[in-house]
Amino acid sequence: MLLTLVALCFIRPMAAQDTPLISGGVGFFTATDAGKTTYLPIVEPLLAAPIGPHFLIESRAVLLESFDPNGDGQPGYNHSHFIGLTYLQGDYTLSPHLTIVAGSYLIPFNTYNDRLSPIWIGNFQRGPLIATLGTESTGTGTGGMLSGSAISRNKYSLSYNGYFSSLVNNTNFQSKRSAGGRVSLFFPDHGLEVGLSYNRQLQGVRENFYGAHIWWEPANSGFQLRSEFARAHHAQGYWIETAYRTQAFGGFNSFIGRIEPLFRMQQTFRRDDVFSDALPLVNTQIADFGLDYNLPHNTRILTSYSREFSSTGNFNIWQTGIVYRFLTPAWKGK
Secondary structure (H helix, E strand, C coil): CHHHHHHHHCCCCCCHHHCCEEEEEEEEEEEEECCEEEEEEEEEEEEEEEECCCEEEEEEEEEEEEEEECCCCCCCEEEEEEEEEEEEEEEEEEECCEEEEEEEEECCCCCHHHHHCCCCCCCCCCCCHHHHCCCCCCCEEEEEEEEEEEEECCCCEEEEEEEEECCEECCCCEECCEEEEEEEEEECCCCEEEEEEEEEECCCCCEEEEEEEEEECCCCCCEEEEEEEEECCCEEEEEEEEEECCCCCCCCCCCCCCEEEEEEEEEEEECCCCCCCCCCCCCEEEEEEEEEEEECCCEEEEEEEEEEEECCCCEEEEEEEEEEEEEEECCCCC
């Protein structure tokens, strides 16, 4: 389906500024969890195809292979593969304050799902435990969304998203019936963003989801602080992550400047014994320690060690991977 979209873009001659872009990431990951190692090669291509000055088609696909150990102490590995579209949407920009989105889109609840989930962006291989809260587990909605900048000033800006998703069950797209939105206040002089999210599930067990996020990334400092809190009817949790790259030894592109130590702390809490979400069945906390290396030409090496603590047992999790980010026009522009 992704190739079909690319082919359709060739039907009509376009000016250079309308040239579709093909981007994405290629990665190879390993994860050793409780002594068992899984191997995961993955490709995530992304298409951004502008049609005229106001309309944009964008989509992301995933192609992955998974090799994990056989259970019950049997030798060898299980093998599985998956190919599918993560989302497929059309964006129509009416003004700097309003963009209309239709199709299958990433649900903008908190920040991880629509900002950090691509393999070439996230600092850690695995997402936080609460990433599924408020995103309907699939991470996507099918329907319509309004987004844009409500207020834009030199000292601050206020952005918004409001969406409605319908129930869809088919091979390519799956989503639940829900509605919600997010508002974010950004202070550019301080690199500070704070936001609130809300989601209402409108099928099955009606539930409300509440979220809040804080990002602090001072300009040219090499420091990142990102955090989220999410609350559902039966569980809640948070994560907070820091990263730092130094300029003290020749700048960000020096041998030392490419090293990026990371730390993430996350916890989940059961509010009762009803399990209608994807969070752990018991209170859980995980401390993640990472060390990434930012190679030239958009290549990153990701390594991390995690320790999981819960009443069901404590585990070590070791993860390594390499990711290459690519970006190319679909054809040479004029």
